[in-house]
Amino acid sequence: MKTVGRKASINSQEIISAALNLVGPHRSISSLSLREVTREAGIAPNSFYRHFKDVEALNIAIIELAGKHLRTIIRDARTLIINERSVVRVSVECFFSEMSKPGSTLPILLREGTVGSGDFQDAIKKQLDFFAHELQTDLEKANAISKRYQTDETLVVAKAVTQLVFAMGGIALNSPESDLKKTTEETVLMVKFILKGASSAKTE
Amino acid sequence: MKTVGRKASINSQEIISAALNLVGPHRSISSLSLREVTREAGIAPNSFYRHFKDVEALNIAIIELAGKHLRTIIRDARTLIINERSVVRVSVECFFSEMSKPGSTLPILLREGTVGSGDFQDAIKKQLDFFAHELQTDLEKANAISKRYQTDETLVVAKAVTQLVFAMGGIALNSPESDLKKTTEETVLMVKFILKGASSAKTE
DNA sequence: CACATTAATATACAAGTGTATACCAATGTG
DNA sequence: CACATTGGTATACACTTGTATATTAATGTG
Numbered sequence: 001m002k003t004v005g006r007k008a009s010i011n012s013q014e015i016i017s018a019a020l021n022l023v024g025p026h027r028s029i030s031s032l033s034l035r036e037v038t039r040e041a042g043i044a045p046n047s048f049y050r051h052f053k054d055v056e057a058l059n060i061a062i063i064e065l066a067g068k069h070l071r072t073i074i075r076d077a078r079t080l081i082i083n084e085r086s087v088v089r090v091s092v093e094c095f096f097s098e099m100s101k102p103g104s105t106l107p108i109l110l111r112e113g114t115v116g117s118g119d120f121q122d123a124i125k126k127q128l129d130f131f132a133h134e135l136q137t138d139l140e141k142a143n144a145i146s147k148r149y150q151t152d153e154t155l156v157v158a159k160a161v162t163q164l165v166f167a168m169g170g171i172a173l174n175s176p177e178s179d180l181k182k183t184t185e186e187t188v189l190m191v192k193f194i195l196k197g198a199s200s201a202k203t204e
Numbered sequence: 205m206k207t208v209g210r211k212a213s214i215n216s217q218e219i220i221s222a223a224l225n226l227v228g229p230h231r232s233i234s235s236l237s238l239r240e241v242t243r244e245a246g247i248a249p250n251s252f253y254r255h256f257k258d259v260e261a262l263n264i265a266i267i268e269l270a271g272k273h274l275r276t277i278i279r280d281a282r283t284l285i286i287n288e289r290s291v292v293r294v295s296v297e298c299f300f301s302e303m304s305k306p307g308s309t310l311p312i313l314l315r316e317g318t319v320g321s322g323d324f325q326d327a328i329k330k331q332l333d334f335f336a337h338e339l340q341t342d343l344e345k346a347n348a349i350s351k352r353y354q355t356d357e358t359l360v361v362a363k364a365v366t367q368l369v370f371a372m373g374g375i376a377l378n379s380p381e382s383d384l385k386k387t388t389e390e391t392v393l394m395v396k397f398i399l400k401g402a403s404s405a406k407t408e
Numbered sequence: 409c410a411c412a413t414t415a416a417t418a419t420a421c422a423a424g425t426g427t428a429t430a431c432c433a434a435t436g437t438g
Numbered sequence: 439c440a441c442a443t444t445g446g447t448a449t450a451c452a453c454t455t456g457t458a459t460a461t462t463a464a465t466g467t468g
Contacts, residue, residue, distance in 0.1 A: 005444030006434040029318045033425065042418090044447045046427075070216075111318040114374050115232045121378055153393070160368060160394040163375075167367040170318050174325055189357070190364040190398070197401030210464040237455065248417045250457075258456090282429030 012051045016042050016062055020105065025173065029059055029108055030116040038145050057175075059116070060123045066105035067127035073098045073106070074134060088191050092165065096184045099169050100177075110170040132162040148199040157198045216255045217269040219245050220266055224309065229377065233263055233312055234320040263320070264327045270309035271331035277302045277310070278338060288346075292395050296369065300388045303373055304381075314374045336366040361402045365395050 018041035023029050031055055034055050038045045052058045077094040081087050099106040113124045136158035143149055149157060168187040222245035227233050238259050242249045256262045281298040285291050303310040317328045339362035347353055353361060372391040376384055 002436095002444075004436045004442075006446075008445060010446095011343075026321060033321075034427090035425065045425095046448090047446050048429085050445060113318075114315040115235075115319055115376070117230060125378070156390050156393050157397065159390065160397060163371040164368055167371045171329075171367075174318070174329070186360050186363065189306060189360050193361065193364060193398045193401030194394070195401065196404055197397030197399065200400055200404045206414075206466095208412075208466045210416075212415065214416095238457090239455065249455095251416055253457085254415060341414090 008050075010041060010043055010047070010051075012061065014064060015043075015048070015058065018042075019058060019062060020103070023108065025107075028112055028115070029062055030112055030120060032059075056117055056120060059120050062105070062108065063120070063123040063127065066108045067130065069105045070109060070127060070131065071134075074131070089188050089193065090139060092188045092191060093184055095165060096169065096172060096180065096187070099173070100180060106169070107173050110166050113166075128162060128166065132158045135161055148197075153198060156204055157194060160194050164190055164194070213253070214245060214247055214251070214255075216265065219247075219252070219262065220269060221260060223266060224307070224327075225310065229311075232316055232319070233266055234316055234324060238261075245248055260321055260324060263324050266312065266332065267324070267327040270312050271334065273309050274331060274335065275312060278335070292399065293392050296392045296395060297388055299369060300373065300384065300391070303377070306386060310373070311377050313361060314370050314377060316393070317370075332366060332370065336362045339365055354402075357402060361398060364398050368394055368398070 009124070015037065019029065019032055019037050019078070021040055022032055022036060032055065034048055035045050037055070037058065040047050063103060073094065075079065077091050080094060081090050095106075098104060099110070109124060109127055113128070115121075136154050139149055139154045139157060140151075143151070143154065168183060168190070172183040176181060221262060222234065223236055223241050225244055226236055226240060236259065238252055239249050241259070241262065242252050256265070262397065277298065281295050284298060285294050298312075302308060303314070313328060313331055317325065317332070319325075338361070340358050343353055343358045343361060344355075347355070347358065372387060372394070376387040379387060
């Protein structure tokens, strides 16, 4: 803890908020310039360096924040699941609903995974991997109750579901609001296909 | 046909080639600047306007070219399919193999679908939709021989396979070459899950 | 050979970028 | 109260960008 020197008039979180103000359906985080962000934050360009090494460091911090949000959303979705049969529907609907809320950080994770620097891409991949891993443990828990999936296939199943949900989420974001329900239903069906396919084919 | 005036020293195709020279694993097409492209093409910046309205028009032309390549790849893959049982494996392996060839335009379709202007995104979506539609007719043909999928679900199945293959392709592109085989195998398995899931669950 | 027509270039400008250097402002400590 | 320490700003510089305007180069036609 620092005890001497001028107090900071702005913190990293506020700079992140300023950056988030600038992103939108057609504005990606990795295209933000340092000066744009400082303008939005109301500070001088050079003040940025007091908080982040460069814009890439800011972008990675934002991804990690979005990852945190993702995790709380997952946790909340779990509390909504009443019976085992509705787990897919409730989870997907919760995901799509949260994603569509104005100001949500989820779209960042969905849209920006494939462009930008290596470290940036790795940061996003880390969050997706977390999501897939979380899903895998769920599948293994289900497997412990009644054997459904081949043990060495749970990770592939989890990855497939993750990729599909994120891809369909990206589509929903680029589609008119009126298509949201339809896209959600399609995604529910797709996930069910994967789970059913993996459970019915315990051996090749 | 023009009969009078100075002959063009460069054509649109050559400008497209110059742009393709600049894209790579960490350089997206939508981040190219007009001047970069003209520099690579060996022409003056303003000469660009003789061939394209702006960089977005160039990007869309590139997407359409990549779409053409995609279609020939699909067509070629079909000729490789010897028996019905190997259709998934052969198709996925062909796709991943073509995608990994140096200078392939497929990575552009995989990576850039989620950023850029509206028209640009629409252009990519059009190519993915084509792919999905092609796949749907294949499923319907298979259905005609022996009923496997619910008739109103073939499009969803095709969409799911498309999104999954493209998403996994994107992952493969951002992973070390040594992981390519593993990712390909995973994708084959995932697609089989979807098809099996959709065929085993003819009614909900 | 003019001449219209088309392509390409040269020059220039305003705007934006990242960042280096230097300086000012505020704060707790001795 | 000095003073070191830290945060913030001002100014400046070298670049890059898109594009407007004007000019030059090459070509077929009359």
